[in-house]
Amino acid sequence: MxxxxxxxxxxxxxxxxxxxxxxxxxxxxxxxxxxxxVDVFYGDKQAINDVSIDVNMDAVTAFIGPSGCGKSTFLRxxxxxxxxxxxxxxxxxxxxxxxxxxxSRMDVVQLRARVGMVFQKPNPFPKSIYDxxxxxxxxxxxxxGKEDLDEIVESSxxxxxxxGEVKDRLQDSGTALSGGQQQxxxxxxxxxxxxxxxxxxxxxxxxDPIATAKIEELIHELxxxxxxxxxxxxxxxxxxxxxxxxxxxxxxxxxxxETTDIFTNPREEKTRDYITGRxx
Amino acid sequence: MTSTTLLFLVIGLGLVAWFFGRLKAASLQSRGxxxxxxxxxxxxxxxxxxxLWAIVPAAIxxxxxxxxxxxxxxxxxxxxxxxxxxxxxxxxxxxxLSEARAIAYGNQVNAFNPLSQSMVEPYREAIAYxxxxxxxxxxxxxxxxxxxxxxxxxxxxRARTKIExxxxxxxxxxxxxxxxxxxxIFLSLVFETARFFSMVSPIDFxxxxxWNPKAVAGPRGETGFGAIPLFWGTxxxxxxxxxxxxxxxxxxxxxYLTQYxxxxxxxxxxxxxxxxxxxxxxxxxxxxxxxxxxxLRDFAVSIGISNASSESALAAGVVMGIMIIPFVSSMxxxxxxxxxxxxxxxxxxxxxxxxxxxxxxxxxxALPGVVGGVLLAVSRAIGETMIVxxxxxxxxxxxxxxxxxxxxxxxxxxxxxxxxxxFDSPKTLAAFALGLVLFIVTLLLNLIALRVxxxxxxxxx
Numbered sequence: 001m002x003x004x005x006x007x008x009x010x011x012x013x014x015x016x017x018x019x020x021x022x023x024x025x026x027x028x029x030x031x032x033x034x035x036x037x038v039d040v041f042y043g044d045k046q047a048i049n050d051v052s053i054d055v056n057m058d059a060v061t062a063f064i065g066p067s068g069c070g071k072s073t074f075l076r077x078x079x080x081x082x083x084x085x086x087x088x089x090x091x092x093x094x095x096x097x098x099x100x101x102x103x104s105r106m107d108v109v110q111l112r113a114r115v116g117m118v119f120q121k122p123n124p125f126p127k128s129i130y131d132x133x134x135x136x137x138x139x140x141x142x143x144x145g146k147e148d149l150d151e152i153v154e155s156s157x158x159x160x161x162x163x164g165e166v167k168d169r170l171q172d173s174g175t176a177l178s179g180g181q182q183q184x185x186x187x188x189x190x191x192x193x194x195x196x197x198x199x200x201x202x203x204x205x206x207x208d209p210i211a212t213a214k215i216e217e218l219i220h221e222l223x224x225x226x227x228x229x230x231x232x233x234x235x236x237x238x239x240x241x242x243x244x245x246x247x248x249x250x251x252x253x254x255x256x257x258e259t260t261d262i263f264t265n266p267r268e269e270k271t272r273d274y275i276t277g278r279x280x
Numbered sequence: 281m282t283s284t285t286l287l288f289l290v291i292g293l294g295l296v297a298w299f300f301g302r303l304k305a306a307s308l309q310s311r312g313x314x315x316x317x318x319x320x321x322x323x324x325x326x327x328x329x330x331x332l333w334a335i336v337p338a339a340i341x342x343x344x345x346x347x348x349x350x351x352x353x354x355x356x357x358x359x360x361x362x363x364x365x366x367x368x369x370x371x372x373x374x375x376x377l378s379e380a381r382a383i384a385y386g387n388q389v390n391a392f393n394p395l396s397q398s399m400v401e402p403y404r405e406a407i408a409y410x411x412x413x414x415x416x417x418x419x420x421x422x423x424x425x426x427x428x429x430x431x432x433x434x435x436x437x438r439a440r441t442k443i444e445x446x447x448x449x450x451x452x453x454x455x456x457x458x459x460x461x462x463x464x465i466f467l468s469l470v471f472e473t474a475r476f477f478s479m480v481s482p483i484d485f486x487x488x489x490x491w492n493p494k495a496v497a498g499p500r501g502e503t504g505f506g507a508i509p510l511f512w513g514t515x516x517x518x519x520x521x522x523x524x525x526x527x528x529x530x531x532x533x534x535x536y537l538t539q540y541x542x543x544x545x546x547x548x549x550x551x552x553x554x555x556x557x558x559x560x561x562x563x564x565x566x567x568x569x570x571x572x573x574x575x576l577r578d579f580a581v582s583i584g585i586s587n588a589s590s591e592s593a594l595a596a597g598v599v600m601g602i603m604i605i606p607f608v609s610s611m612x613x614x615x616x617x618x619x620x621x622x623x624x625x626x627x628x629x630x631x632x633x634x635x636x637x638x639x640x641x642x643x644x645x646a647l648p649g650v651v652g653g654v655l656l657a658v659s660r661a662i663g664e665t666m667i668v669x670x671x672x673x674x675x676x677x678x679x680x681x682x683x684x685x686x687x688x689x690x691x692x693x694x695x696x697x698x699x700x701x702x703f704d705s706p707k708t709l710a711a712f713a714l715g716l717v718l719f720i721v722t723l724l725l726n727l728i729a730l731r732v733x734x735x736x737x738x739x740x741x
Binding site for chain 1: 542543620622623624625626627628629630631632633636640641644645
């Protein structure tokens, strides 16, 4: 770790004035979410060590790294899903538009409405397609009436590219869809509450290549409307869908920068080793 | 030699056979090329092989002999000169013979009938004779079969495979005993019920509304066997009142334990709840009869229900509901825990609160399992006896007033079978018909419940 910091130092002095390490902030646009010095502990075990990162509105951010490097753990801190694990403890600061999401007056329910999440395995509720999408708007009281709700359901499905496939069977069970359709249903479900950020935790790892291609296409289309963070094992996928890439290793953020730079000209040796397949 | 002594002797010889079998196998043991053992099976298996050959055929013979020998003994005793004085009347003859036999076996000291005394000596002789034959034959079988098995011990004898097969048969037998017994009980119920229905029309029984078996006199044209009030009482207590208590409380405790309780509290609470399921029902019974029933009657009187009975459907139902809570809670707990956590996370990540998640996602997803659990609970409740015997009363009322006394199928079975039993009167046989109805209903409930639970399990695996 000391070694990493040494390498970081020279460039830091050039571009940065505050404590954040190089490449963590964005030169373009205001950051949607900022994390500073985040540590995560599971009981006594430290899973995340001093991670600082900014997530931008106009870019898709990919988290890559070997299994167990903490990328999913960190993602789950960003909408406080780690709260569901009793032994997890988060220190440091994560802000959504300048508001500390771990502040005591932050309402987790509202936070999660603003920061949506898509999981590794498609997890539609055992309800109809319509009710799956309407779930969020109903609990947050977003629709004023039946027609309004119909409209939210239709537009969410359309944005998720699923409308054409399911519009004639909205009352069928969501679990009866194919895996890829289920995952797009989950994305539509997340979109339906009109979040600002969408976190995707390896959304394609349970899907076949064709379904994966459709999800990646969808991520392209959603870019700019939502700040998107995607955790992936698949480096080609990171290269295809993201503009920014963060490389995690053993709970630390090794390198964060433009995706093209990370994949063609990484600053860190560890990053180079990982993307050239030397380990991980 | 009595049969118990013989049995121990056979088992003892079996152990000796085990020892010799093992010894012979061990003496054959040596290491062949590649240090592989020349014996197919370990010496131990050979020992068991010989021991089983020594014991099992002899044991089978002894079982068969114990069924056959009494008839042979009686025949032999009847050929004695004393038998010539016996009366020819079948009933008196049989009574004398059974008395003589009891004395000969030492189960009875003095003869009531002097004729029996004269038969005792021939019986003793016959018994001694046939017991000796049986013992000698059994011991011969032990030695013959043991020696046969011992001679067969060779390095390539597949003793292990054979022992494995015997073990399998033994386990099969053990599992069949429960099933065969149940089938036997069911058949005996069916036969007695058929006799009952030859006296009382099934239509009158199943659809009649008047239950008063004690008033029945004549062998034909009976009335008072209408079981509808009993069915109603059973359903009212077991499926309505008890479930109104048990379903909400059981479900809520399951939700608290799976979703809210800290792990430490849960690890204490769940075993305690499960221990409650093991409290003897008679304890609940007197709790219902001595504590709950009087309290409910006083309460009913205080709110102006003057005809409240001290034995009430409500008291029995409420206590039965409390008894069933751990059952419902444990089933609901299992089905809620079986809902994939991805489902819960999905809902929480949408910004749903914990109770919204439980209400809208977990309960609907766990519903089939919960329903299955409730059906099993109902089938337990309607078969439950002690609480209703002690607290529900005997009056066969058809009423929806929970403060009045009702009676149930199980209570009436107890009533009909305690005291004098006459297996040719419909009064006693009615108990079997009631038992059969109860048996079929609970069987169907269990079948449906298990199917529901199974189907639901498949959905998530």
